Amino acid sequence: xxDTFFTGWSARSSxxxxxxxxxxxxxxxxxxxxxxxxxxxxxxxxxxxxxxxGRVLSGIIVDGPYxxxxxxPDAAHPNGHVVLLTAQGKNAIGPxxxxxxxxxxxxxxxxxxxxxxxxxxISDQPRETPPATPIAVPAAEDLGTWRITGELCxxxxxxxWMRPGAGPVHKACANICLIGGVPPVLVSTGEVxxxxxxxxxxxxxxxxxxxxxxxxxxxxxxxxxxxxxxDLLVFHTDLARARVP
Numbered sequence: 001x002x003d004t005f006f007t008g009w010s011a012r013s014s015x016x017x018x019x020x021x022x023x024x025x026x027x028x029x030x031x032x033x034x035x036x037x038x039x040x041x042x043x044x045x046x047x048x049x050x051x052x053x054g055r056v057l058s059g060i061i062v063d064g065p066y067x068x069x070x071x072x073p074d075a076a077h078p079n080g081h082v083v084l085l086t087a088q089g090k091n092a093i094g095p096x097x098x099x100x101x102x103x104x105x106x107x108x109x110x111x112x113x114x115x116x117x118x119x120x121x122i123s124d125q126p127r128e129t130p131p132a133t134p135i136a137v138p139a140a141e142d143l144g145t146w147r148i149t150g151e152l153c154x155x156x157x158x159x160x161w162m163r164p165g166a167g168p169v170h171k172a173c174a175n176i177c178l179i180g181g182v183p184p185v186l187v188s189t190g191e192v193x194x195x196x197x198x199x200x201x202x203x204x205x206x207x208x209x210x211x212x213x214x215x216x217x218x219x220x221x222x223x224x225x226x227x228x229x230x231d232l233l234v235f236h237t238d239l240a241r242a243r244v245p
Contacts, residue, residue, distance in 0.1 A: 055111040057083060057120055060135050063101035065207045066183040066199065067093045069120065070230060072135050080138045082232035083111075084119040084183045084199070086156055092181020097126060104131040114159040116231075117185055117197040121156070138230040143193050146226050148235065149245060150188040152200065152216045154178050158185055171217035178213055186235055189219070192226060198235040205236055212239055221245050 059071035059081075071081040085093050085107075105126035112119045154177035157165035164170055166187065178184055186200040202208050203224070221244070224237030 052111040052113075054108070055120070056106055056108045057111070058104070058106050058129065058131070059083070060102065060104050060131075060137055061085070061097070061100045061107075061126065062137055063098050065201055065205070067098060067101070068232070069105075069107060070135060070137055072131070072133055077231050080135070080230040081118070082138075082230040084117065084155060084232075086119055086121050086182050088121055088123065090156075090177045090180035090182060093122070097122060100126045100128065103128050104135065105129060112156070112159040112161070115187070115197045116195045117155060117159060117199075119155055119159055119183070140227040140229050140234065143226040143228055143233075145224070146192060146235075147221060147223050148186065148188050148192055148198075149190070149219060149221050150186045150198075151219055152212065153185050153187055154216075155183040155185045158187065158197075166217070168217045174216050175213045178216065184208070184212075184216075186222070193228065193233060195233050198226065198233040200235045200237060203236055203238050205234075209239060215239070215242060219245060 057069060057071060059069040062068050062070055067085050069083045069085055071077075071083065073080050085097065087093055087097075106129050107120060107122055107126045109123045110121040112121065151166060153166045153170070154174040156177055157170065157174060159165070162170065162173060165174075184200055186198045188196045188198065190196070192198060200208060200212075200222075220242050222235070222237045222239075223241050224235055227234045227236065
């Protein structure tokens with residue numbers, strides 16, 4: 001009996017496998033392409049976040065758990081426009097900006113916008129300036145109690161700083177931003193008072209407890225009260241009542 005003997009340096013031992021290996025490589029490449037297309041079709045759209053560098057906004061800085069800027073009312077924002085503020089990198093607004101709370105300022109930075117949430121990454125110190133027209137800080141309007149199914153994200157990455165800026169794949173990055181003090185957003189699966197993004201806070205409007213970061217990047221059912229501040233929705237919720245659907 002004559003057996004095949006493998007000799008690594010000889011092409012004779014690989015010739016019988018050439019057709020099989022060629023077909024296997026082609027099949028794997030084709031299968032990988034089909035799998036990539038299939039995954040792409042079922043993956044959520046990362047969104048069309050808008051980023052405009054070199055913008056200068058004017059308005060009143062309002063201090064709080066997450067400071068924001070209120071700009072003058074216009075046709076698109078008759079009750080005033082609220083822009084969340086963040087520092088460069090994965091950092092919160094510092095005391096040098098909070099010192100301007102209640103004052104009308106001009107603030108330079110990178111303007112970001114997506115799904116009803118606007119944010120300005122401040123690039124330089126605000127400058128106090130007199131307003132062209134008086135600006136009133138909008139009072140919070142109580143919209144009642146809601147049960148919302150949604151995903152907690154960090155505001156900067158969700159708006160467009162990262163693609164994708166949501167989902168389990170982004171959880172670690174999002175939590176680094178949130179630990180640094182970047183404002184979070186709750187992205188609802190359905191409309192809430194005409195919007196799908198809200199600023200989440202604790203029951204009495206305080207910062208959420210640290211363990212809220214365990215819920216980032218996954219769909220969770222929350223209960224709480226929704227308030228409208230200008231054109232921003234603020235959600236006061238008790239994490240003890242949150243549950244995974």
